[in-house]
Every structure is written in C-alpha cells, then in structure tokens.
Amino acid sequence: MTEFLLSACFRRWLLLVLAGLGVAACPGTAWAQAKYMTRVGYVSFFSASILEDIEAKNNKVAAVVDLSAGQLAFSVPVHEFQFKRTLMQEHFNENYMESEKYPKATFSGQLANPAQVAKQLATATQNVEVEGNLTMHGVTHKVVVSGTLQLRDGQLVIFAYFNVAPADYNIDIPLLVREHIAKSVSVRVSMACDVVSPALVSQP
C-alpha cells in the first residue's frame, strides 16, 4: 500500500515536472489543450427483438482523451443505467451485469492515426478509428470502434456507435427470456469533454 502511495505521489510529482518542462520548452502551445475530460458523458444502449425493445441511458459516464498521445479512456458506472421499466433495471443490475460485483464498464483505446487527427481537428470533424480494450462484467475484449471527434466551442465532442454481444462478456441469458434480448446490443456514445491541463488532471 505504502509502495503504491509512494509511486502515486511520485508519478504526480513527475507529471508536474513534465508539465513544467513542456511549458518551458514550448510556452503557450497545444500542451495545455491536449487533454479533455468529462464526468457527465452519455452512453445508451438499445436491444431490439421480436418480443420487446429494451433501452437504457446513462449520463454519468467519465471520459478522458489525451490528444497528444492519441489515447482515450471511458469509465461507465453500470448501476447508473436508467430503464423505463423498474423491473428491467433491477434484473439488468442483479442478474445480467452483476453491477455490485462489476460496478464499472471501461474502455481504454488508442487512435489509429493520432498525429493526423490532432492536426486536422481544429479545422474539421474527424472520423476516427479507435482500437482498445472493452471491459465489462469482468471480461475484456479487444475491439475496434469507429466514431467522430469534433472541436466545438472549445469542447471536444465525441460520437460513437458500435455493437456488443452479451454472450462475449459472459452475460448469461436464461432460455426463458432469450427471445426478449437481442444477440447484439447497439451502444451509442455521445459526450462533450472540457479542456484540462495535465497537471490539473493528476491532482486528487
């Protein structure tokens, strides 16, 4: 534990130093705007089947994008998905996602062409492809997601749309309700991230 704390402190210090050096090396450049962050990102999913449509929305998603490195990460509090039917919400948390055991679904990925995106982002919306690890229900899979990045009023706006198969993530759907839940669930990501300086991000 102490080791971890030490390393965390050290890393923070290091980041500060790095940031300091960065600013010293090229004052007032893109460094300060390399990192974008939000805690109120929106993720929804939709499952369409013959018997029933299931939809849930979550606007408490945390995300951070580091444009200079072309990296991004999302953290979705599973428990915060809101359903129209209370019973569905309960079953989602209790039986399928086991959100007490696996409270977060996460994604961390790398832009396919970060340099080009960072350069052209200022002028136009960028179609991007991100490869990374999607973790939910305790299972991690490598996925490639395409979406768009856009700079709008100083915010970085992210859109993405992709499909997830519950079976891939060990989400067991009993025979009795198998017809109610789609084999492939579509996920929509939409969020606007605010600028943060790297030093700010690392503070507790």
Added chain:
Amino acid sequence: MKQLLTLLQKPAGRLAALLVLCLGAAPAAHAQDDLLGQLEQDKKLEPNQLVDATFKSTRLINGHTVQTPGEGTLVFLISHRIGPFNSGAYNFFGLDQARMRIALEYGVTDRLEIGIGRSTLDKTVDGFLKYKAIRQSSGLHSVPVSVTLFGSSAVATVHYLDNMDHTLGLRTSYTYQALIARKFSTDLSLQLMPTLIHRNLVMNEGEKNDIYALGGGGRYKLSKRFSLNAEYYYVMSKYTAEHYANALALGVDIETGGHIFQLLLTNSQGMIEKQFIGETTDKFFKGGIYFGFNINRNFTLKQRKAKI
C-alpha cells in the same frame, strides 16, 4: 513522446529527460491504464449509489420485505396455504383445507406502494401502504440500512354467529411495522421487523388489544435466481405469547423474468400480519406445518419518465 525527443536534443533538458525516462519508465508503459486511473481517482465525484434488490419480492415469506414494486409496476400476488401435514389422509394431508389470498400491489412512486388483498380466512379484506423512508446506499455518504414503514388495516367480513353486533369498527384491526433491512452482500440480506398490531375487538378475557412482536428474517441467494429465505416472529405480548405460537416460515424464491415463485413451509395459515403473528395456533416442530406458495407476477403499467 515527441516533446521528449525534442527535449533530448536540447542539452539543458537532456539530463532531466533522461532522469524522467529512467524513473518514469513503468508509468509510461501503462499510459492507458493511467488514463483510466485518472478517471477512477476522484472518488468524491462519484455518485452515491442506492442499494437495490435487497429482496426479490415484496414478501419475505409471510410478511413484507423492505421492497416496493417501483414506480408504475403492478404486482399480482396469489398466495396459498394448504392445511397442516398432520391433519391426516382423510384431509389429503392438508390439501382439502387450502386457504388463499389474492392481492394487487402497485408502486405509485419508487418509494410508495399501495396494496389491497382478500383472504379466505375469516373472509378478510386488507389494504396497506408501504413507504421506503430510508434507502440503503453506498458511496461517500453511505446509508447502512433500508427502512420501510408499513401500515395496514384488515376487516373480517365473515358472518359471526355469536349474536354480538360486529360493527365495521369491531371487525377492523391494524398493523404497523418498521421494516429494517440491510443487504450485506449480493447474496445475504437480513431484516428486522418491529411490529404493533391493534385489534379493535378481542374475543377472550384477559387478551389485550395490542400485540407487540419482533420479527427477524433474511435471505441467502444460492444462485442469481434462487434464494433460501427464513422468517420468524417473536410475540412479546403476554397473553398472545401464552395462548398462541410464534410464526416460523422457511422458503425459497425462484425468479423467472416477470414471475417470482415462493415455495414455503410455515406453521401459520393466515397470510396477513394480524393472522400469522396474532392467531397462529400450530407448532412448527409438532408437525403443524403448512405447505404454501406465493406467486408474484409483475406488470409494468406505466413506463417511467426518462430522467435523462
């Protein structure tokens, strides 16, 4: 990285950058994890999380749980108790004497529930209100328990043959409970049920109108959709404790999508508090065991308005 390289080319930055490279090698390798780590760092910003599904049903076995159906959900509840096993082959080991109760329960809001029911025992009609006063939650401002307040009134509509004028008032009794539960883990939930029952009319000399009782119970989930339940009510009022038995019940919950089946063994034949706490006569461990079941069927009457 690019900047590091440019730093390396500048003599002034070279030493610092080398230091950074040497010492910071490990963090650099986990850059993506670090990004995630930054998101998780601020625990203070994470929302308080309500603890859901302390129990599967609004019933533990005979009595209520802290659960309410949730906004817009209607529960149709059919309960049966067949007669005691020790009533012999003549009564087909109890099947001939089955009692039942049908009920409708509705979640007005996520916290408030209303319900009505009718039991064949004494042709009793009951109505109740349940309100989730305190909800267990985890997070920065966590709340350790859920407390649901329960109030019901029951009217026995049976024809009495004792030549007494049984007015509506005299046929009525009331139950008040504070249901206090904690979900200790995904599997284990325990509940305490301090209870006050008031009967407007009691039939025996020396019997008090009020009964005080303390219930205790819980569930243990053996799988996601199957749990073991137990429930016991200890009667503290002297007359009732001496003349009646404490209600004990053991059961299982089986959940299948919109249904919950509860199979149970108990020593009481009534399915409302006034009856199973105040009027249980059979002794569980002397064979006075009734097999019974509750079937919960949930319907979504009104979809919740999207809060997002």
